[in-house]
Amino acid sequence: MxxxxxxxxxxxxxxxxxxxxxxxxxxxxxxxxxxxxxxxxxxxxxxxxxxxxxxxxxxxxxxxxxxxxxxxxxxxxxxxxxxxxxxxxxxxxxxxxxxxxxxxxxxxLPSRLSGIDASVVATVRPASDGVVSAFAADDGSGSLWMAHGGQISAYDSNLTHAGTIRTHLDQITSIHRVRPEIAAVGSDTTSGLHFYSLSNGRHVGFADWTDPSDPRIYKARVTAIADSPDSVFSAFDCYHRENCVLVIDKSSLKISSEFARQSGNSSKTMVAGKLTYLPDSGVLVGSAVTSGAFGYSGYVRLWDPRSGTVVWETNEPGSGRSSRFGDSFADVDVDTDESTLFKVCSKSGDLAMADLRKLGEDPWVYLVDKNPSMRNTGGGSDSVIHCYRKQVFVGRDGGLEVWSRVQEREGNVERENKFHEGSYKRNYVDKVVDSERGVITKIEGGGDRLFVCREDSEGIEVWESSSFSGAVSIS
The missing domain is CATH 3.30.710.10 (Potassium Channel Kv1.1; Chain A)
Known part of the structure; x- marks a missing residue:
């Protein structure tokens, strides 16, 4: 021994x-x-x-x-x-x-994002032209590309400034990451979809909607961008209200086809303000919302990009596909993980969902918040909605809330794909002091972070969950 x-x-x-x-x-x-x-x-x-x-x-x-x-x-x-x-x-x-x-x-890297335990950990502010006009977050790494004026600033997974490039645009209003270093950008004041390399600042591609047979198709501006593994989808809008969706080949950055063309002669013509690609079904979801003296109106359409045909659509008001006629949606978003569509109603502020695999004449299920301690949220005008990591984040004016999926069991067998009014529960993400910082204009998730932009505010708020919290995420 x-x-x-x-x-x-x-x-x-x-x-x-x-x-x-x-x-x-x-x-x-x-x-x-x-x-x-x-x-x-x-x-x-x-x-x-x-x-x-x-x-x-x-x-x-x-x-x-x-x-x-x-x-x-x-x-x-x-x-x-x-x-x-x-x-x-x-x-x-x-x-x-x-x-x-x-x-x-x-x-x-932050802890797994749980909306009921998220708080502001930082505000990312560009060095110049601090008011953010558009931004895009990377789902995998949580890195961020931020457009401010005609510039794009990149921030890595630790939100460290990785560089800034200047584009030829005066104002960027749409930005989307189509390759690890390539950004697709558009402006509501300049025509065309432009591709920039963030590694060297070079303009590497351009796509413009033209039609020599129709003189009304000129100076078409980009309103929304999405992408699939092979293609980039961009919604274009002309001054005479003609609009369409162009399909651009990802490898060559050249236009390959056009679909969803709408004539400006129609009183209900609206260009898509959001585009989302569903990888499981290969369908593109587009939505448009407008508001005026008579309230909100809009549409949701599902297209097959290969044929350009409409797979399903709904218009509010007027299509009969909602039991709540007159309470049109103020915003719409898609949960690609759950294959569900969500809308927030403009008058009541209620949240509704539809199973994209079982779309019918009236597919909406209106969620009911059964927590008696939650205060009434009121109307849903000026609300924004974003689905991320099987959670639904809703911004109402300056307030931020999250709806989380409730797992239910029937006879020890987990219920799957059976949505009803109690399928989600609501919690507040923010505190009262947070809601006083201004109206929320956009929410986007990236990595295990939530990025929040407010009206006329400089920079973007970064929300993360604490690893020391005792809160349990419902997934």
Whole structure:
């Protein structure tokens, strides 16, 4: 027993190493340093002769306080609370020096997005032309592209500014990510759909709706953009109200076809303001909403892009496809994960849903909030809606709420694809002080973040869920 103990004492110190960072002495283990990866500077330092690891500390002329944070990260795979004293850029610069950027990026990613536990963690503001005119978030990484004036600023997965390019447009009102570095942009003051590379700022493509046989088709402006794995879809609108959807080949960035053309002679002609592609069915969903002295009106149409035919449509008011005639929707969005369509009613403010796999004459199910502690939300005019991660986020003026799916069981068998008025429950995401910051104009999800833009406000709010909350997400 004594011989084994002696051997343990002799071998234990060999795994230890001392480092002198900026005049402060740190003692850790070789295995901790090597957890940064074989190509990191710290792993290289751990390969010194074992007799030197403790007796001759390596001097590193860097900030010792930030090194303490990074050392804690290597030990636990989490950032300590002391990391809040430093900016993301400061941490990123030091992690880059030591060669452990991937570990830092992983630790800085937010927790799984749960609407009932989300709060504002930051506001991303561009350096100039601070009022955001359009933005697009990446679903996978949570990175952000922000249009402000005629410029586009890119922010990486840690929301660190990655660069800004200037376009030839005075104002960008539509932006969509069609490739990792290619943005499709449009403006309501300039014709055509333009493609820009964010890596070098070059204009790499252009698509314009023209028809030599019809003189009314000129200076067509972009109102909405979506994409599939192979194509880009863009809604175009002319001054005489003629409109259509163009299909652009993703590889060549050239127009391949046109469909959904509407003549400006019709009193009900409206260009689509939203486009969403459904990958499971290959269908494109378009919606349009307008408001005036007589209230709201609009349509939802489902097209087969290959044939250009309408698969299903509804118009409010006037189509008979809603039991609530006169309470037209103020906004519409699609949950591609659940294959469901949601609308928020303009008068009552009620939320309704429809199963896209079972569309009929009146497919709407109006959700009922059974929580007695929730205050009445009132009307739904000026409301915006966004579906993300099987949650439905609704902005009403300045307030933000979330509707989460309730999992139900019948005889120990989970109910699937059976939606009814109690399928979702509502909670408030924000606090009263949050709702006083201004009217919400757009909501979009990316990664495990929610991005919120407000009217005439500079920058975009970033909402994340806390990993320390006791709230349980309903999914």
């Amino acid at each position: 004594e011989r084994n103990s002696d051997n343990a004492l002799r071998t234990q110190p060999s795994d230890r190493i001392k480092l002198n960072v900026g005049g402060k002495l740190f003692e850790t283990t070789v295995s901790t340093l090597r957890s940064g990866g074989p190509d990191s500077l710290l792993a290289a330092l751990s390969n010194r002769p074992r007799q030197d690891l403790l007796s001759d500390p390596v001097f590193i002329d860097r900030d010792p306080e930030i090194f303490s944070v990074l050392l804690s990260l290597l030990r636990s795979n989490r950032l300590p609370s002391t990391s809040r004293r430093f900016t993301k850029q400061e941490l990123a610069d030091e992690a880059s020096y030591y060669g452990i950027e991937s570990q830092l990026k992983s630790a800085m």
